[in-house]
Amino acid sequence: xxxxxxxxxxxxxxxxxxxxxxxxxxxxxxxxxxxxxxxxxxxxxxxxxxxxxxxxxxxxxxxxxxxxxxxxxxxxxxxxxxxxxxxxxxxxxxxxxxxxxxxxxxxxxxxxxxxxxxxxxxxxxxxxxxxxxxxxxxxxxxxxxxxxxxxxxxxxxxxxxxxxxxxxxxxxxxxxxxxxxxxxxxxxxxxxxxxxxxxxxxxxxxxxxxxxxxxxxxxxxxxxxxxxxxxxxxxxxxxxxxxxxxxxxxxxxxxxxxxxxxxxxxxxxxxxxxxxxxxxxxxxxxxxxxxxxxxxxxxxxxxxxxxxxxxxxxxxxxxxxxxxxxxxxxxxxxxxxxxxxxxxxxx
Amino acid sequence: xxxxxxxxxxxxxxxxxxxxxxxxxxxxxxxxxxxxxxxxxxxxxxxxxxxxxxxxxxxxxxxxxxxxxxxxxxxxxxxxxxxxxxxxxxxxxxxxxxxxxxxxxxxxxxxxxxxxxxxxxxxxxxxxxxxxxxxxxxxxxxxxxxxxxxxxxxxxxxxxxxxxxxxxxxxxxxxxxxxxxxxxxxxxxxxxxxxxxxxxxxxxxxxxxxxxxxxxxxxxxxxxxxxxxxxxxxxxxxxxxxxxxxxxxxxxxxxxxxxxxxxxxxxxxxxxxxxxxxxxxxxxxxxxxxxxxxxxxxxxxxxxxxxxxxxxxxxxxxxxxxxxxxxxxxxxxxxxxxxxxxxxxxx
Numbered sequence: 001x002x003x004x005x006x007x008x009x010x011x012x013x014x015x016x017x018x019x020x021x022x023x024x025x026x027x028x029x030x031x032x033x034x035x036x037x038x039x040x041x042x043x044x045x046x047x048x049x050x051x052x053x054x055x056x057x058x059x060x061x062x063x064x065x066x067x068x069x070x071x072x073x074x075x076x077x078x079x080x081x082x083x084x085x086x087x088x089x090x091x092x093x094x095x096x097x098x099x100x101x102x103x104x105x106x107x108x109x110x111x112x113x114x115x116x117x118x119x120x121x122x123x124x125x126x127x128x129x130x131x132x133x134x135x136x137x138x139x140x141x142x143x144x145x146x147x148x149x150x151x152x153x154x155x156x157x158x159x160x161x162x163x164x165x166x167x168x169x170x171x172x173x174x175x176x177x178x179x180x181x182x183x184x185x186x187x188x189x190x191x192x193x194x195x196x197x198x199x200x201x202x203x204x205x206x207x208x209x210x211x212x213x214x215x216x217x218x219x220x221x222x223x224x225x226x227x228x229x230x231x232x233x234x235x236x237x238x239x240x241x242x243x244x245x246x247x248x249x250x251x252x253x254x255x256x257x258x259x260x261x262x263x264x265x266x267x268x269x270x271x272x273x274x275x276x277x278x279x280x281x282x283x284x285x286x287x288x289x290x291x292x293x294x295x296x297x298x299x300x301x302x303x304x305x306x307x308x309x310x311x312x313x314x315x316x317x318x319x320x321x322x323x324x325x326x327x328x329x330x331x332x333x334x335x336x337x338x339x340x341x342x343x344x345x346x347x
Numbered sequence: 348x349x350x351x352x353x354x355x356x357x358x359x360x361x362x363x364x365x366x367x368x369x370x371x372x373x374x375x376x377x378x379x380x381x382x383x384x385x386x387x388x389x390x391x392x393x394x395x396x397x398x399x400x401x402x403x404x405x406x407x408x409x410x411x412x413x414x415x416x417x418x419x420x421x422x423x424x425x426x427x428x429x430x431x432x433x434x435x436x437x438x439x440x441x442x443x444x445x446x447x448x449x450x451x452x453x454x455x456x457x458x459x460x461x462x463x464x465x466x467x468x469x470x471x472x473x474x475x476x477x478x479x480x481x482x483x484x485x486x487x488x489x490x491x492x493x494x495x496x497x498x499x500x501x502x503x504x505x506x507x508x509x510x511x512x513x514x515x516x517x518x519x520x521x522x523x524x525x526x527x528x529x530x531x532x533x534x535x536x537x538x539x540x541x542x543x544x545x546x547x548x549x550x551x552x553x554x555x556x557x558x559x560x561x562x563x564x565x566x567x568x569x570x571x572x573x574x575x576x577x578x579x580x581x582x583x584x585x586x587x588x589x590x591x592x593x594x595x596x597x598x599x600x601x602x603x604x605x606x607x608x609x610x611x612x613x614x615x616x617x618x619x620x621x622x623x624x625x626x627x628x629x630x631x632x633x634x635x636x637x638x639x640x641x642x643x644x645x646x647x648x649x650x651x652x653x654x655x656x657x658x659x660x661x662x663x664x665x666x667x668x669x670x671x672x673x674x675x676x677x678x679x680x681x682x683x684x685x686x687x688x689x690x691x692x693x694x
Contacts, residue, residue, distance in 0.1 A: 029517070030517050030520060032520070033516070033520040102475050102479060105471070106475060106476065107472075124452070125453035125454075125523045126520070126523050126524075128449050128452060128453060129449070129453065129519045131475075132449060132482070132512070132516045132519075133513065133517075133520075135482060135512070136509055136512035136513045136516060137513070139505075139508075139512065140509045143505055143506055143509065146502060151498035151499065151502065152498065154502060155490065155493060155498065155501060155502070158486075158490055158505065159490055161486075162483055162486040162487045162490065163487070165479070165482070165483035165486065166372055166480065166483045166484070166487065168479075169476050169477075169479045169480040170376075170377050170380065170480075172476045172479075173377060173379070173380040173473065173480075174377075176472045176473050176476060177473075191376070
């Protein structure tokens with residue numbers, strides 16, 4: 001079975017686990033609060049469906065890593081290990097969605113996956129609270145691991161989860177802080193995306209290895225895989241944000257410039273103190289100028305730099321995965337497939 | 348030792364535990380984010396000090412209940428049990444303060460304990476994030492119980508904590524929902540304050556009993572004590588909000604009427620369908636009308652009703668505490684003292 005077949009097995013199970021967590025939390029009352037969550041998760045309300053649900057990359061990583069890190073000679077548990085990891089998979093997806101609900105308020109984003117955001121539909125006070133509810137459910141989901149694994153593993157998983165929550169808020173703090181500053185040094189990029197993106201991905205991959213009870217060396221290699229996967233993914237996202245195929249991305253390739261996002265190419269450009277830097281300091285970039293400014297950035301080497309950084313990080317992610325998995329079972333092969341598909345996107 | 352002496356022992360230890368959690372979370376970076384938390388906790392910034400810190404009632408309840416539920420013949424552990432409960436005490440205080448930071452945004456409150464609220468100082472996006480950070484630290488603090496008690500108790504404590512988080516958000520959902528409605532039935536009051544106030548207090552008292560490893564009957568009696576203490580406290584708060592000694596409360600006794608708060612006396616008044624109800628439906632109450640409207644409410648029996656409800660709930664809280672503690676050690680006596688001082692406030 002490759003990634004596609006395993007996804008067909010895992011993705012419905014992930015949705016089922018998510019449903020179970022929410023069903024247990026909302027027995028008969030609080031229909032509207034429940035609806036805020038199921039709307040955001042893409043299950044209900046206008047334009048509900050696969051498009052609105054997102055790709056569930058994080059829970060998929062948890063299950064694939066759990067299955068992949070089972071030694072070959074335990075072929076039986078390779079095909080069942082992912083079931084043990086389902087509570088953790090649900091937890092990371094709930095945590096991710098908590099952060100998205102609050103992010104959308106913080107960024108004042110009107111749309112998410114083509115639909116009005118929770119705060120647009122219910123107002124800021126209810127949206128803050130819906131995010132807090134999702135956060136609580138992420139915790140409850142992870143504690144449900146107790147039905148699957150021993151006390152020690154449950155505790156470690158919850159510690160991992162909450163160190164990640166802390167990293168997420170630290171990354172978010174930087175992101176919000178950077179918005180009100182015109183110039184940010186290039187190196188300030190890394191702690192921000194480590195907190196905002198890489199921390200949760202490395203927790204996903206480490207959780208899979210933790211649950212399948214591998215050695216701490218293997219867990220550490222899985223952690224590194226997730227970390228570099230997260231960094232590479234974000235750097236590539238920034239690259240595609242400026243020079244990707246805008247029809248496939250579904251937004252203007254230069255909207256990152258217009259919004260003033262402190263992306264990797266922009267911070268590289270600023271570090272060059274050249275024509276781009278002067279233009280950036282002169283004031284906000286208008287949509288009609290954005291193409292020209294992107295070209296300026298490219299001329300100053302920002303595109304090549306970002307591409308090189310992405311390539312280096314991608315290589316590090318794949319090397320860590322090779323270290324974690326000297327031999328690859330089906331889940332391991334699917335993990336490589338997933339990593340390659342995420343990191344070789346052109347849109 | 349009475350409540351005063353025990354408080355002198357416990358309160359500094361609670362502050363120390365809170366400091367330790369924050370110190371471990373913030374090693375060298377993120378000074379400003381850290382400052383948002385220490386500012387809110389009353390340690391730093393303008394007007395820092397005991398007034399700004401609040402009374403730390405919730406962690407005090409955890410420690411007193413832990414010490415009180417140790418059987419008499421274990422007199423040695425009675426004087427040390429509270430130390431085991433410190434991580435839980437820090438956790439509930441952090442959780443409470445997370446909810447306050449988000450509450451202040453949701454209610455648009457400019458001041459908390461006489462100081463500008465976090466969102467007033469740092470803006471809504473950073474305040475949402477500071478609340479999320481405090482939430483994460485509450486989780487981390489509770490997981491620190493592993494250094495004090497067995498796996499099973501740590502797990503139970505974290506499950507309790509997160510069921511409470513869920514209840515808090517459900518209560519908050521009702522509170523925000525009620526704001527946009529003119530009439531709310533009297534019975535709608537109880538699920539709101541159960542979620543917003545009683546859930547956390549019952550978790551505080553149950554945690555104390557859980558950590559000192561009493562029988563599940565005693566734990567259940569402690570839980571009931573906290574539950575009714577919370578309900579009685581809130582009902583009394585609503586009473587004092589309209590008819591308390593406004594100089595001691597530090598705000599106008601009728602500001603609850605002007606703000607349109609769905610307090611217990613107001614919901615009782617609405618249920619009477621009389622002159623008060625007509626006045627309420629006619630539109631917002633102005634400060635200059637508030638005294639007259641409070642008098643109207645009193646004439647329709649709202650003051651007596653709220654007083655009776657408070658008395659009944661107070662009695663239930665004390666009865667539950669008697670059930671939990673047929674014999675009282677020093678901590679038990681201090682618990683009765685604390686309950687009486689909270690429930691016999693006149694301001």
